[in-house]
Amino acid sequence: MNDSINRQWLVGQVEDHGPGLSLTREHYVYHEATRPEIQQGEVLIRTIYLSPDPMNHAWVKGWSEKFPAIPPGQPMGGGIAGRVIASRHPDWAVGEAVTGFLDWADYSVSDGTDHLGVPLQRVPADLALASGLTALGMSGLCAYLGLSMVHPFPGETVLVSGASGAIGSLAGQIALLGGNRVVGIAGGPEKCALVQQLGFHEVIDYRQGQLSAQVAELCPEGVDVFFDNVGGAPLDAALANMAIGGRVMICGGLSHYGAESVGIHNHIQLAMRSVSMRGFYYFDHVDQWPKGRRQLAHWLRDGKIVEAFDIEDGFEQVPEICLAQFSGGVKGRKLIRINND
């Protein structure tokens, strides 16, 4: 590695840059800049891990006031974990482990906040840097905050879609800590085995048989809480099997991030069974992140929650790895290591 070069992935110039845009290989443009210098009040961060989230669609397209589109020619952004390698900022020392929404590049310059105006987050020195993008990152916080908003109660049945994924696997484990009966939905024997290893009481392989019937069989008293990361078919199957007064958390909708939404057909069950369904936007809840991070760090240290990592190496592979996520290939927290720690 040449330390004076700053490898970057820029947003490509593609004609259809509207809200219906799905990312394709052409949106990723490789660029080499020079390593940036910092000014007073800034830190220089060397990126170790990039986090290829489905949310990168949103990042590039711009889905809300707090998540504006990145114009073509600018570096792509996303969750990164790295080290402070130079600091002229009073709060940050060289060597500290840090995460934030920054450039998809070897180096990012920060004034102490990330591209969303959120303060950079410290990863505790006794925990793995990769945990900063997993249990202590968006995955863990979405699981923690999302589940808290649909208040599972001990003994209730909690169903989790995308149960082998970064968020789903943690949501299920937190529900287990709360004394719930936890059922996961995943695809294929390998992912189902992972879900079982994490201690879920039951696992449904959505590739084996009719999903709604499987949910009915394994949740005979109905689903009290459905934690959804997928949308589409799993959401319809859960809605058809909710208990009266059940709660649905729309944490993500992998099947809806592309240009074409597959839709759902059972929402009227909300009225039939007094069910509530809510979502939450991670960046609307920045004030709750510190409490969540502290709790998640405790559980991680105590071995109460386990992270499943799926780490790949290579800056060059970023576009392919990102795009592959939408075909459902994720098992645990996918990270791309672009530099050695």
Next chain:
Amino acid sequence: MNDSINRQWLVGQVEDHGPGLSLTREHYVYHEATRPEIQQGEVLIRTIYLSPDPMNHAWVKGWSEKFPAIPPGQPMGGGIAGRVIASRHPDWAVGEAVTGFLDWADYSVSDGTDHLGVPLQRVPADLALASGLTALGMSGLCAYLGLSMVHPFPGETVLVSGASGAIGSLAGQIALLGGNRVVGIAGGPEKCALVQQLGFHEVIDYRQGQLSAQVAELCPEGVDVFFDNVGGAPLDAALANMAIGGRVMICGGLSHYGAESVGIHNHIQLAMRSVSMRGFYYFDHVDQWPKGRRQLAHWLRDGKIVEAFDIEDGFEQVPEICLAQFSGGVKGRKLIRINND
């Protein structure tokens, strides 16, 4: 009218009697029984009005533990308003006005509760009998309870679908009493005129132009509360235009009661904008009915809310009037008068 005859509509014997059933003319079988006698502890009610609700689908098909299917050969049931014409029950006197879920027939016998085990409801003597099935019935209570659960706040924008219908017209008027900016959605000039007469600030005719664009134009700061009676296209249009932290009440889903649900495609907006969407099942909230009825009666007496009635006469017409409801012909509270008061 021959007072010794009890005209009834029975549930017909139709092969496909499963949950996917849509009502057809064959499900209504005319029958003449003799006028029933009452025992100690019972009242005899003569029916004046029948309430042809879309919920009759549910009634016949059975959609929940509290709403079991009616077997073929039994009288159909639904909301009725009538007079006590004989009583051997200590709580009821001859001449009192009463509503409940009872037979679609000239006469019903009751032990003081209706077919759902709910106590019969008295209509105050100073109010119209038809109000017992409108502002003081399921329509008014669904509007009152449903709106209360999504807590509109003064100054917020409340969007109502099915705004010319019995529930939507009352929900919009209650939102007006709460200091909200109220926008209704209805179909065609006649229904839109009714909505405007009721004092809604704006009316959208869904037959005129693209619905989502119309909502965006009339709700430039987003929809804080969407009160939905329809599902499908209006729900998708609202979801595309919710304010951050917005709330959606799924009160009904006329477009979803038939065998085929049209589906929705924008539910991921729940996650993008921290929106919650809930339904409630009227019969899960019996304990809240009395408070709601008292409030609605006050508003009715004070002229704060107005009911729109659409009354037709004739027991013979019941099937046709019921079935016509699913083609969106309703303007205000449709009632069928089968006997004179």
